[in-house]
Amino acid sequence: MRKRTRYSLLIALALLGALVVAILLRKNAPPEVARLLPESDGILYLNLKPIRSVTKVDQKAITHTPDYQKFIDATGFLFERDLDAVAFSLHRMEDPTGPNGPVAYSEVFEGRFDGKRLTDYLRSIASSTENYAGHEIFTVPVENRKLRVTTLGYDMVAASNMPTAEQIHSILDRYRASASPFSGSSLLGEYYSSIPLLSFAWGIGQIGLPLTESGNMSIGGVQLPLPQDATFVASARFVGSLRLRVEEIAANEPAAARDAGNVNMLLTLFRGFELNQARSAEDTLILEALANTKIEQKKERTVLTSTISLDALRRASNNQK
Numbered sequence: 001m002r003k004r005t006r007y008s009l010l011i012a013l014a015l016l017g018a019l020v021v022a023i024l025l026r027k028n029a030p031p032e033v034a035r036l037l038p039e040s041d042g043i044l045y046l047n048l049k050p051i052r053s054v055t056k057v058d059q060k061a062i063t064h065t066p067d068y069q070k071f072i073d074a075t076g077f078l079f080e081r082d083l084d085a086v087a088f089s090l091h092r093m094e095d096p097t098g099p100n101g102p103v104a105y106s107e108v109f110e111g112r113f114d115g116k117r118l119t120d121y122l123r124s125i126a127s128s129t130e131n132y133a134g135h136e137i138f139t140v141p142v143e144n145r146k147l148r149v150t151t152l153g154y155d156m157v158a159a160s161n162m163p164t165a166e167q168i169h170s171i172l173d174r175y176r177a178s179a180s181p182f183s184g185s186s187l188l189g190e191y192y193s194s195i196p197l198l199s200f201a202w203g204i205g206q207i208g209l210p211l212t213e214s215g216n217m218s219i220g221g222v223q224l225p226l227p228q229d230a231t232f233v234a235s236a237r238f239v240g241s242l243r244l245r246v247e248e249i250a251a252n253e254p255a256a257a258r259d260a261g262n263v264n265m266l267l268t269l270f271r272g273f274e275l276n277q278a279r280s281a282e283d284t285l286i287l288e289a290l291a292n293t294k295i296e297q298k299k300e301r302t303v304l305t306s307t308i309s310l311d312a313l314r315r316a317s318n319n320q321k
Helices: 002-028 048-055 066-075 115-125 166-176 186-194 253-274 281-291 310-318
Strands: 042-047 083-092 103-111 128-132 135-142 145-153 156-160 199-205 216-219 222-224 231-238 242-249 294-298 301-308
Touching: 042 048, 042 186, 048 083, 048 199, 048 310, 066 115, 103 166, 115 135, 115 145, 128 166, 145 166, 156 166, 186 199, 253 281, 253 294, 253 301, 281 301, 281 310, 301 310
Parallel strands: none
Antiparallel strands: 042 083, 042 199, 083 103, 103 156, 128 135, 135 145, 145 156, 199 231, 216 222, 231 242, 242 301, 294 301
16 A cells, blocks of 8 residues: 555656646747747747837827728737737748848737638638648738738737748648647757847847848948858847847857957947937937947857847837827
8 A cells, every 4th residue: 555655656746747847848948939930041039018018009109001000990900909929930032033032931920819800801802712731821912922821829820921832831730739849940949048038039040131132231221241141149138128139150260250340340330420410219229229239259159238228218119109
């Protein structure tokens, strides 16, 4: 009798331990919207809940374009109010002059959807439909592209504007196995552990792809002294302030040292330029970010960090119309 009780206790402890391990793995796993994404050159993730909490953007009156207002009226879905999280895959296109341009996207949205209204709307604008893995995929013409959209569940929607259906099929395949904390693309497996805890926004891989033009990476017409195929691990989190961190992973230490020097030189130019600008809330925000920016080289990695106060963020947000 005592032996049976001992075995029962050991089994109970083993089950409890397995449950604790499963919970910890699930807690430290990438967000589900990111795990569902297909293989890609880069991933961007955004959790809007902390942003709404700080900026109150969902409480502001925002003027919508006619097309967006039509979407709202048909579906009842308001992005600034109802979208909780979104993850994007960035796919480099072999022909950058094609309909998709240099980059195509696959995305998974999580939020509060009215499934019937959304499905009815998609069906009304779709040029064709496909049934895959028990899900209806709607193909919607957008300019010269085809956007494939499907609902995954009551709170998730997936889309892809890749030329073929391979990526949207991959998302549906991953959705069937999404309970596993180990699921996800090779990018997540290699780099997600470098994302700081509590990051509400992050990106990994070649996330500079949308900024590339004519073989160079640029922002607002300013060419960045970084290779267009550079691999980054970037993140943002609220820890009493907004903390930004961007890592460039270079091929070797000399390349990292070169890039660190180039970025430091560009940062000095930006600081001098901003000091001569008008002092709007946005200017103050940029000045604070520039003043608090630091650049370090750690072997083959160049690390840029910056801090922005929540007061500066709120002032800039309140100044938006």
